[in-house]
Amino acid sequence: QVQLVESGGGLVQAGGSLRLSCAASGRTFSRNVMGWFRQAPGKDREFVALVWSASIPYYANSVKGRFTISRDNAKNMVYLQMNSLKPEDTAVYYCAVSTQNGSGAYLSGMNRYDYWGQGTQVTVSS
Numbered sequence: 001q002v003q004l005v006e007s008g009g010g011l012v013q014a015g016g017s018l019r020l021s022c023a024a025s026g027r028t029f030s031r032n033v034m035g036w037f038r039q040a041p042g043k044d045r046e047f048v049a050l051v052w053s054a055s056i057p058y059y060a061n062s063v064k065g066r067f068t069i070s071r072d073n074a075k076n077m078v079y080l081q082m083n084s085l086k087p088e089d090t091a092v093y094y095c096a097v098s099t100q101n102g103s104g105a106y107l108s109g110m111n112r113y114d115y116w117g118q119g120t121q122v123t124v125s126s
Contacts, residue, residue, distance in 0.1 A: 002026035002115050004095050009120030012085055016124070020080040022117055030073035033074055033098040036080045038091035038122075043046030047108040049080060058104030063089075085124045092119040101110070 008020040022035070035050035049059045049069040057069045068081040078095055096113035106112065 002097075004097065004115055004117035006093065006095050006117045009093060011123045011125065014085060014087055014124055014126050015041070016085050017081070017083045018085065019121060020093055020095075020120060022078045022080075023064060024076040024078075024097065024115075029076055029097050033112075034071055034078040035096050035098065035107070036078070036093060036097060037110065037113075038093045039119075040088075040091040043091075045110055047054065047110070048093070049077065050098075050104065050107055058107070060108070062098065066115045066122040068076075082122070085122075087124045087126045090122060090124050092121050094119045118124065 004022055004027045006022045014019055028073040031053045033050055033052055036037055037045050038048050047060050049067055051057045051069045057082040062106050066084045071078045095117045097115040098113045100112050
């Protein structure tokens with residue numbers, strides 16, 4: 001059974017940093033696109049970042065230059081380093097894995113992803 005488990009969320013002041021981790025189990029995802037999404041209260045879930053198997057990243061414009069996605073294929077893990085956090089980054093963050101391939105724009109859609117974690121809360125205070 002496939003499981004994705006996020007960790008690393010918490011409360012941080014604006015300007016601070018957090019590093020999220022996502023551990024995958026049940027199968028190997030070294031050849032799959034792995035991504036992060038987030039959902040703020042009262043808003044739709046939105047794309048944050050993804051990384052292809054060769055560790056090439058793709059970011060939403062809202063986080064470009066502040067967030068860094070990375071992966072460790074040997075450990076079946078994906079990470080999201082978040083710097084210069086803003087109150088508007090407050091959300092539940094989800095990791096996800098896609099069995100599809102394509103462009104960054106194509107893979108930024110939620111419906112491209114087959115497996116999802118339960119989420120981890122990130123709260124940025126002003």
